[in-house]
Amino acid sequence: MKQSLTFLLVSLVVFFSCKENTLGAPEDLNESQENSNSTPKNIILLIGDGMGISQITAGMYRNGNKLELERCNTIGLIKTNSKKELITDSSAGATAFATGKKTRNGMISQAMEDSTNYKTFVEYAEENKKATGIVVTSTVTHATPACFYAHYPRRYDANEAISEQFVNSGVDVLIGGGKKYFETRKDGRNLLQELTEKGYTIPDTLTSNFDTKEIFKLAYLYSPTQPGKRVFSEGDEAPSRGPILPLATQKAIDVLKKDTNGFFLLVEGSQIDWGGHNNDSEYIINEMLDFNESIKIALDYADQNGETLVIITADHETGGYAIIEGELDGSSLTVGFSTKHHSASMIPVFAYGKGAKNFSGIYDNTQIFYKMMEAFGNDLTK
Numbered sequence: 447m448k449q450s451l452t453f454l455l456v457s458l459v460v461f462f463s464c465k466e467n468t469l470g471a472p473e474d475l476n477e478s479q480e481n482s483n484s485t486p487k488n489i490i491l492l493i494g495d496g497m498g499i500s501q502i503t504a505g506m507y508r509n510g511n512k513l514e515l516e517r518c519n520t521i522g523l524i525k526t527n528s529k530k531e532l533i534t535d536s537s538a539g540a541t542a543f544a545t546g547k548k549t550r551n552g553m554i555s556q557a558m559e560d561s562t563n564y565k566t567f568v569e570y571a572e573e574n575k576k577a578t579g580i581v582v583t584s585t586v587t588h589a590t591p592a593c594f595y596a597h598y599p600r601r602y603d604a605n606e607a608i609s610e611q612f613v614n615s616g617v618d619v620l621i622g623g624g625k626k627y628f629e630t631r632k633d634g635r636n637l638l639q640e641l642t643e644k645g646y647t648i649p650d651t652l653t654s655n656f657d658t659k660e661i662f663k664l665a666y667l668y669s670p671t672q673p674g675k676r677v678f679s680e681g682d683e684a685p686s687r688g689p690i691l692p693l694a695t696q697k698a699i700d701v702l703k704k705d706t707n708g709f710f711l712l713v714e715g716s717q718i719d720w721g722g723h724n725n726d727s728e729y730i731i732n733e734m735l736d737f738n739e740s741i742k743i744a745l746d747y748a749d750q751n752g753e754t755l756v757i758i759t760a761d762h763e764t765g766g767y768a769i770i771e772g773e774l775d776g777s778s779l780t781v782g783f784s785t786k787h788h789s790a791s792m793i794p795v796f797a798y799g800k801g802a803k804n805f806s807g808i809y810d811n812t813q814i815f816y817k818m819m820e821a822f823g824n825d826l827t828k
């Protein structure tokens with residue numbers, strides 16, 4: 447009897463000390479702030495449109511077998527289906543993130559039944575005096591960014607209707623393509639002029655020494671319609687856009703961090719998806735590396751600031767992309783695609799910084815909204 451009791455005690459001690467080890471290395475400085483019950487002041491949500499596990503993997507091997515994502519200790523998986531379709535599109539996917547509600551493909555933050563508006567995370571954040579920003583490599587009126595500040599029953603042919611809604615959105619920083627939809631409109635309005643009157647700075651170019659000290663509202667539309675790729679390839683219609691996404695992420699943070707109430711920033715690597723639709727592996731990889739640099743900016747800020755939650759995920763996978771063969775250094779990767787469209791694969795969620803722990807597990811894409819609300823202390827609903 448005594449022997450078995452001793453054995454039981456020893457087993458329990460061994461069990462609990464093992465368990466503690468699996469909970470995370472004590473030397474991890476972020477461990478304490480990653481607890482789910484801590485409330486960050488700022489949230490940066492980075493969406494790699496069309497970024498599935500293979501897109502991440504290809505970017506990682508090409509980048510010398512490492513990615514900034516590896517800094518995140520909290521990883522989850524989301525189910526991406528839309529309300530009507532197994533295979534989501536970017537508008538239903540972004541509506542889920544932005545509003546916590548499922549809708550039909552093609553709809554921008556509205557109910558599929560009667561087109562009533564679903565209130566967005568940006569709208570809640572604005573109501574609660576947080577600064578907000580949107581930084582993308584598509585037009586700013588494209589499905590993913592639009593779902594965070596606009597409402598419309600269909601995503602196509604909606605550029606002018608959506609840009610018009612931006613003017614009164616209260617969003618403080620807007621960087622992406624689509625200048626034409628603000629400046630040369632069918633209704634004759636010049637929305638850039640209207641934004642200037644509302645206190646926005648509208649620069650012609652954005653460089654690393656662009657001074658944000660006196661700027662509280664910024665709109666930089668760096669191409670008339672869709673921006674070009676990060677890396678130009680033969681036959682492209684648009685010129686290369688260059689490293690605008692990481693630069694814009696940095697400048698957006700520099701502007702938004704001045705708000706003492708905190709901020710919400712959406713950053714989208716919009717074109718990972720387009721590489722997938724084109725079944726173009728090099729396009730995917732170049733866009734992944736661009737997104738990786740932007741992730742670095744966000745994670746570095748979280749380290750430095752200590753009150754920031756960073757979430758990195760995707761709306762869906764595109765291309766049914768797979769790596770079949772290749773060199774260890776990623777210099778050559780033989781790949782296959784199973785579709786020109788999106789696929790149903792679950793999508794990883796990476797979280798970092800204050801409140802990150804709450805993002806582990808397997809859950810629906812709508813939970814991103816509720817978890818972000820919870821991270822902001824749920825007071826956004828008041």
Ligand code: MG
Binds near residue numbers: 495
């Ligand atoms: Mg998108």
Ligand code: ZN
Binds near residue numbers: 536723788
């Ligand atoms: Zn797509």
